[in-house]
Amino acid sequence: MNICLYGSGSRKINKIYTDEAYKLGCKIAQNGHTLIFGGGDTGMMGFCAKGVHDNDGNSIGIAPGWIGNFEPLCKDCSDFIYVDTMDERKNKFTELSDAFIISPGGIGTLDEFFEIITLKKLKKQNKPIIVFNIDNYFNKMFEMIDEMAEKGFLYNQEEDLFKIANTIDEIFDYLG
Template identity: 40%
Template structure:
């Protein structure tokens, strides 16, 4: 897994969730730190985001958060991150997260998590990058999304080959097994905001 030096983790900022989701976030942060993989994420100290960051930091890992200034004003930024990058817009945030990461892992989350995940999937579909996008289906949280993708394929809106844009796995061990298979990264076209 020497080709994976940093992972972008997309996950929810809500703390009012099933404790199993929080446990998965902590376990992922700790596993990344022990593997020497930097955690790149949205910079929050709340919800699953905070759980993953805190666990990585407690295990001696490096954590880079990218957060828009308006969220910093709401005091949700993680002051203990190894590096906290404050940006002006959500677009900047997502671009830096993309640039700083070798792959993406998706934990349970809400609309923001879906937004980030599908932007990276769309970019991959357009061959703007070849970075893996791994969705960890904690307690079946993402099973309805898998069904929706199958429905989109059946209705002709998504090409069958694009089913593989998102790799659904049951747990963290399976996610790391997928990462271990990643070949030398293939550079894609440079992505620029217009």
């Protein structure tokens, strides 16, 4: 299975998050899956990729070449796909991935998350989406989504657009 990880590339992330990202990468490799990610060598992406590589797993980084001006790119990927734009990157994620894990991140991660659940809502993809809620990172976002539903901005809220996992074991329980 090709598992896409969305997550921050920041170097300022607390160890509680990066340790979990590393363990997630280990588990992805140990289960014979391939990591698809934004190609960053730092933050959630970098630590997950390091866990994959330390366990002889495969990874595919996808990024525009110019993003290296903002963050270092992972040199240990099994394959690296260079694209021209962030939209092309997200399209490649969707095309190549069988499931999506959203880990803690910033604006880019939220952009990727909301795009992939929108595509699922619009029936343009039907792949599993799991929010990895390390240390309750996403709780305020879940509250916001609930409030949007309560105020009538969302409909068919009973749809199962994404799952919430607080542990790596829960992620793999959802993935089967």
